[in-house]
Amino acid sequence: MNVRLRNNIVVQGEGEMTLLFAHGFGCDQSMWRLTEPAFRDRYRTVVFDLVGNGRSDLASYDAVKYASLHGYASDVIEIAASVADTPIVFVGHSVSAVIGLLAANQVPGMFIGQVMVCPSPSYIDDGDYIGGFSQEDIDGLLDTLDDNYLGWSASMAPVIMGAPDQPELSDELVNSFCRTDPEISQKFARVTFLSDHRDDVLKCTVPTLILECTDDIIAPRSVGQFMHESMPGSTLVAIENVGHCPQLSAPGPTNAAIDAFLAGLAR
Amino acid sequence: MPPPQIPDADALYDHAACGLVVTDTDGLIHRANATFCRWLGFDSASLVGQRRIQDMLTVGGRIFHQTHWAPMLQMQGSIAEMKLDILSSSGRPMPMLFNVIRRESDGLVWDEMSAMVVNDRQAYERALLTARNEARAAHDRLSIADQRKDEFFATLAHELRNPLAPIRNVVEIMRRLSSNDPILARSCSILEGQVVQLTRLIDDLLEVSRLNHGKVNLRIEAVSVSEAIARALDGAQPNIERAGHELGYEPPSPDLVVAADPVRITQMILNLLNNAAKYTPDGGRITIDVEAAPDSVAITITDTGIGMTSDQLLGVFDMFAQITPGVHRSEGGLGIGLALVRGLVERHGGSVSAHSDGLGKGSRFTLVLPRVTEQQGDDRPVE
Numbered sequence: 001m002n003v004r005l006r007n008n009i010v011v012q013g014e015g016e017m018t019l020l021f022a023h024g025f026g027c028d029q030s031m032w033r034l035t036e037p038a039f040r041d042r043y044r045t046v047v048f049d050l051v052g053n054g055r056s057d058l059a060s061y062d063a064v065k066y067a068s069l070h071g072y073a074s075d076v077i078e079i080a081a082s083v084a085d086t087p088i089v090f091v092g093h094s095v096s097a098v099i100g101l102l103a104a105n106q107v108p109g110m111f112i113g114q115v116m117v118c119p120s121p122s123y124i125d126d127g128d129y130i131g132g133f134s135q136e137d138i139d140g141l142l143d144t145l146d147d148n149y150l151g152w153s154a155s156m157a158p159v160i161m162g163a164p165d166q167p168e169l170s171d172e173l174v175n176s177f178c179r180t181d182p183e184i185s186q187k188f189a190r191v192t193f194l195s196d197h198r199d200d201v202l203k204c205t206v207p208t209l210i211l212e213c214t215d216d217i218i219a220p221r222s223v224g225q226f227m228h229e230s231m232p233g234s235t236l237v238a239i240e241n242v243g244h245c246p247q248l249s250a251p252g253p254t255n256a257a258i259d260a261f262l263a264g265l266a267r
Numbered sequence: 268m269p270p271p272q273i274p275d276a277d278a279l280y281d282h283a284a285c286g287l288v289v290t291d292t293d294g295l296i297h298r299a300n301a302t303f304c305r306w307l308g309f310d311s312a313s314l315v316g317q318r319r320i321q322d323m324l325t326v327g328g329r330i331f332h333q334t335h336w337a338p339m340l341q342m343q344g345s346i347a348e349m350k351l352d353i354l355s356s357s358g359r360p361m362p363m364l365f366n367v368i369r370r371e372s373d374g375l376v377w378d379e380m381s382a383m384v385v386n387d388r389q390a391y392e393r394a395l396l397t398a399r400n401e402a403r404a405a406h407d408r409l410s411i412a413d414q415r416k417d418e419f420f421a422t423l424a425h426e427l428r429n430p431l432a433p434i435r436n437v438v439e440i441m442r443r444l445s446s447n448d449p450i451l452a453r454s455c456s457i458l459e460g461q462v463v464q465l466t467r468l469i470d471d472l473l474e475v476s477r478l479n480h481g482k483v484n485l486r487i488e489a490v491s492v493s494e495a496i497a498r499a500l501d502g503a504q505p506n507i508e509r510a511g512h513e514l515g516y517e518p519p520s521p522d523l524v525v526a527a528d529p530v531r532i533t534q535m536i537l538n539l540l541n542n543a544a545k546y547t548p549d550g551g552r553i554t555i556d557v558e559a560a561p562d563s564v565a566i567t568i569t570d571t572g573i574g575m576t577s578d579q580l581l582g583v584f585d586m587f588a589q590i591t592p593g594v595h596r597s598e599g600g601l602g603i604g605l606a607l608v609r610g611l612v613e614r615h616g617g618s619v620s621a622h623s624d625g626l627g628k629g630s631r632f633t634l635v636l637p638r639v640t641e642q643q644g645d646d647r648p649v650e
Contacts, residue, residue: 024334026334136326242319
């Protein structure tokens with residue numbers, strides 16, 4: 001399978017550096033709609049859909065391969081190899097921050113820097129570590145996913161993508177984003193929320209910017225602190241924001257923080 | 268006394284048949300109607316300006332709110348039919364279905380949402396999910412049982428086949444020794460016939476098991492259609508003649524060529540001819556027609572036999588289709604002949620179809636195989 005088709009890769013812009021944006025659990029590359037355009041005039045930008053999400057090739061979903069985040073990391077390695085001839089900075093949201101970390105640990109030197117947007121290496125509380133959730137909480141999420149077959153027809157028809165720039169569509173109550181095959185979504189939720197990659201964080205050698213939100217139930221500030229302390233030399237920036245997707249609800253400060261980090265890398 | 272009046276907009280809002288809530292983009296509740304408050308056991312004052320909608324969710328729901336609700340609302344400006352458990356004042360989760368619209372005016376942005384309690388719907392959907400999961404588990408169990416059955420058939424066929432060779436040898440010896448004894452000679456020929464029949468049945472079984480395991484290797488080459496039909500007719504002729512059927516067949520002129528395994532194409536046509544002979548009462552008519560399309564050749568075998576109902580037609584190529592109450596059993600057979608034909612023709616990239624106007628109205632089977640034209644003939648890929 002062609003990697004570009006498999007992951008619905010979109011490459012734009014030109015520049016001395018390539019920014020590789022990876023979306024998190026729940027949605028697709030449209031999560032970067034307020035971020036990526038702000039960089040494509042100065043950098044080469046790459047957005048893509050994780051397999052099983054958005055307009056990725058659903059037929060490429062392999063339950064065994066994607067039963068761990070390493071499966072997604074191997075895709076990231078292939079994507080990086082297929083698109084970049086300039087140094088790459090990986091920008092990963094949520095679970096994809098960890099996916100990028102695994103890829104970077106596997107192929108040292110692949111990324112010259114990484115931006116982790118609301119990352120968490122482990123979501124379940126464990127002793128002194130406060131991930132924020134219990135196993136029962138995650139089971140509750142899986143039940144909620146069962147209750148919301150947002151993409152139940154996506155496996156039968158091509159994924160409908162909305163037109164975010166057409167406000168007239170917003171009054172039509174149709175879920176056009178975040179549509180995924182419900183079963184894949186369930187499996188991805190398990191892999192995301194039940195994995196523990198705290199040891200992998202310790203192995204990180206890539207210059208890292210950690211962006212955390214001031215009020216984020218999924219990646220609480222205790223986790224941001226843990227990440228920061230586990231990665232010597234990393235930069236931790238808190239974005240004043242309620243929620244887990246600052247690139248959508250606080251794009252200004254998010255983009256500014258990424259800009260500052262990239263400027264530091266260039267020096 | 269003033270005439271009764273429909274309540275004003277405020278009263279309609281407050282006592283609507285659904286919960287109506289207005290929040291800011293962070294989820295903080297700015298208005299909640301009486302219905303919403305009553306359902307959940309809150310008074311308005313304890314919600315408005317006090318709670319965010321996401322704080323009223325279960326923890327799993329709050330994660331979902333962050334991974335789906337918030338980004339979808341931001342990106343598409345609305346949410347349709349999202350179901351979340353809202354915690355009532357007593358902490359009891361209450362399943363609710365939300366529609367949300369994000370509004371904007373003069374730089375002020377807010378979210379308007381309606382909520383319906385969906386206890387019954389939730390129970391129904393959970394039951395559906397459970398049923399689906401159980402069906403999947405049953406399907407998995409059946410698949411394993413099916414695989415074991417295939418393995419059993421393969422072993423059985425091998426075990427049954429082994430004694431046949433020595434039996435055939437003994438019959439041959441007996442036949443040579445019995446030249447002077449007409450009763451023994453006749454017994455030998457009956458034995459011989461039965462051994463041939465047994466061998467054919469067991470070969471079919473083995474073949475099906477090989478097909479099921481993808482172990483049938485085809486030797487695809489350019490095959491003359493008229494030669495393939497002639498070889499099949501050689502095999503079917505005794506059955507056709509014994510039943511006194513009339514045969515209608517004109518070899519195609521000029522001859523046509525298909526991409527096929529020469530042994531398998533004969534086997535498929537022979538199976539269809541034997542079937543036609545078997546399921547047509549004595550003295551019937553069997554015709555073979557050959558028709559060419561640019562990319563394919565269709566070989567159609569029509570009989571004036573017992574025909575099939577539309578139900579029988581549906582499963583006619585399924586394994587053991589013949590083992591159906593009411594269908595002739597006297598002629599023997601395992602009911603795998605047509606399944607074999609389908610399995611083989613599909614491996615050729617062709618197809619087989621069946622048609623009947625009903626019981627007593629005969630049947631028509633059409634075998635379609637990839638055609639080889641003269642230009643292609645020499646460089647046809649061999650599988």
